[in-house]
Amino acid sequence: MNNLIPDKAFYVGNKYVYPPFKDGFYMEEYFLDYAISNNTFYDRNGRLYIPALWTNFQLEPWFRTYGKTMQNAIIDFVKNHPCEKGYFTVVQHDDGPFLRLPQNTLVYGACNGNIPLPLIYENKKNTLINLGQSNTKSFSERKILCSFVGCTTHTVRNQCIDILSKVPEFDFSVPKKGWKTDVEKSDQDIFIEKTLNSKFALAPRGYGKSSFRFFEIFLLNCIPIYVWDDVEWLPYGDILDYSKFCISLNVSDINKLPEILAKIDETKYNEMKLEYSKIKHMFELDFMAKYITGK
Numbered sequence: 001m002n003n004l005i006p007d008k009a010f011y012v013g014n015k016y017v018y019p020p021f022k023d024g025f026y027m028e029e030y031f032l033d034y035a036i037s038n039n040t041f042y043d044r045n046g047r048l049y050i051p052a053l054w055t056n057f058q059l060e061p062w063f064r065t066y067g068k069t070m071q072n073a074i075i076d077f078v079k080n081h082p083c084e085k086g087y088f089t090v091v092q093h094d095d096g097p098f099l100r101l102p103q104n105t106l107v108y109g110a111c112n113g114n115i116p117l118p119l120i121y122e123n124k125k126n127t128l129i130n131l132g133q134s135n136t137k138s139f140s141e142r143k144i145l146c147s148f149v150g151c152t153t154h155t156v157r158n159q160c161i162d163i164l165s166k167v168p169e170f171d172f173s174v175p176k177k178g179w180k181t182d183v184e185k186s187d188q189d190i191f192i193e194k195t196l197n198s199k200f201a202l203a204p205r206g207y208g209k210s211s212f213r214f215f216e217i218f219l220l221n222c223i224p225i226y227v228w229d230d231v232e233w234l235p236y237g238d239i240l241d242y243s244k245f246c247i248s249l250n251v252s253d254i255n256k257l258p259e260i261l262a263k264i265d266e267t268k269y270n271e272m273k274l275e276y277s278k279i280k281h282m283f284e285l286d287f288m289a290k291y292i293t294g295k
């Protein structure tokens with residue numbers, strides 16, 4: 001296919017399953033499949049797609065030595081596919097693309113780049129969605145004000161724990177073995193149980209600017225609190241008002257969080273959940289693809 005880079009290394013599969021609830025495509029894989037299936041290789045502004053499964057091959061040990069060959073393949077692809085309006089690519093990897101791209105390339109990224117995308121994945125079993133839909137606990141029935149289950153993969157998380165763990169209404173659970181690609185079933189269960197019983201759940205940025213947890217918390221019928229430092233990496237900021245359905249807070253204001261939550265009563269809480277129900281489709285892979293292509 002002429003629209004693909006003629007090197008299979010760009011399209012290797014991902015040997016890992018993370019997060020543990022993932023069952024299907026990652027976002028890069030989904031968009032590539034969408035582009036091929038719909039013969040749509042341009043974004044809404046007429047930029048040409050540089051098709052690559054960045055996360056998959058950048059995790060491979062052979063990439064360090066084969067990267068130079070792949071860099072030349074990118075150069076050849078651009079040379080053979082000139083586009084006056086420039087190029088774009090879709091990247092999930094926390095650090096963005098490791099290969100050098102043309103200067104006029106726009107990066108749609110889950111954790112890095114020019115335009116934020118939701119850090120989401122496909123789950124054909126709808127594990128978290130089903131659990132969230134069956135979670136009918138009211139505001140008062142949720143005994144935990146705010147919970148967090150995860151590892152300290154960034155200083156933002158350390159600061160959240162240091163300050164908020166002293167507040168009785170906050171519940172923290174940091175797995176002793178770490179939250180890695182092979183998350184233990186017991187840690188998965190703790191995350192689900194805590195979130196289902198929480199009014200709010202912390203979703204601090206991790207190594208990357210975003211976190212899978214932010215979107216998973218929504219699926220579990222709970223309201224996430226996104227905590228960030230340098231950049232508020234939230235998707236669709238041009239069309240969404242996040243203050244209506246969640247909380248986004250710079251880590252420098254983390255000490256204010258207990259006071260912020262104390263002002264949210266059951267009426268306000270239910271209003272926030274209702275607002276989310278109106279836009280939840282925007283945090284799905286199909287909407288992401290159509291947002292990029294304008295189709």
